Amino acid sequence: MQPDADRWLKAEEVEMSTCYKKGTFQIVDLPPGVVELPSMFQYKLKTGPNCEMVKCKARLCARGDLQFDSEFGETFAPTSLFSMIRMIVAIAVQAGLTLYQFDIRGAFPCAPIDCEIYLKLPPGYEPPQGKTAKLLRSLYGLKQAPSAFHSLFEAWLLCYGFTAIGGDLVTFLLRRGTSVVLLSIYVDDSIAATNNEKLYRQFLADLSKDFELSNQGKVNWYLGVSVKQDLANHHTTLSQEQYVKDVLERFGMT
Secondary structure, three states, X not given: OOOOHHHHHHHHHHHHHHHHHHOXXXXXXXXXXXXXXXXXXXXXXXXXXXXXXXXXXXXXXXXXXXXXXXXXXXXXXXXXXXXXXXXXXXXXXXXXOEEEEEEEOOOHHHOEOOOOOEEEOXXXXXXXXXXXXXXXXXXXXXXXXXXXXXXXXXHHHHHHOOEEOOOOOOEEEEEXXXXXXXXXXXXXXXXXXXXXXXXXXXXXXXXXXXXXXXXXXXXXXXXXXXXEXXXXXXXXXXXXXXXXXXXXXXXXXX
């Protein structure tokens, strides 16, 4: 057994527990003639700014490449360009806004699914003979999963009072008098800039009623970029030093 095997097995158990908790699927009788869609675990080692191990993560994914055309509709979901993230950082510097970040745990399974898909679970987690997992919610790997989650999250933000700004469909602004929350989303990761911490915390509290959040506080590491904000001196530094080191090491140039 590999040294980190226990960590990965634990990550699998956590993922399956989350799926059951969220009602991602239910175990039902396998209908005659139905072809199950295979699934698998995707493993990811999350690291910090100094390349230290932060978390072992296993994600249950459907084999979307084997989906039939009748099993999905819209598939496109927008993501923020890095130029938009830099713009938000620039606005924060100019207006004296504090930068925060959060992500939504198990984002895709939050969205409902609008067609019948039966999932073949990975080895070790199979249901009894003659049973199958009927999907009730979207799942990573499905062709329609990104679009379904984005539509759900966007609808929630607009209902809460955010206004979509720009043309990228992932940047939103919330105003409460002179207080603002500027938000940019990248799938399930979000960066926010605000001049009112109380308003921002209330927003997160309300959001957590419908989504499971990981509140990471002030930004220091976002999408592989180191962020150092100095509010007192109106200065923020973005650095991809670790990325450069990784590229140099990959090509044997260190």
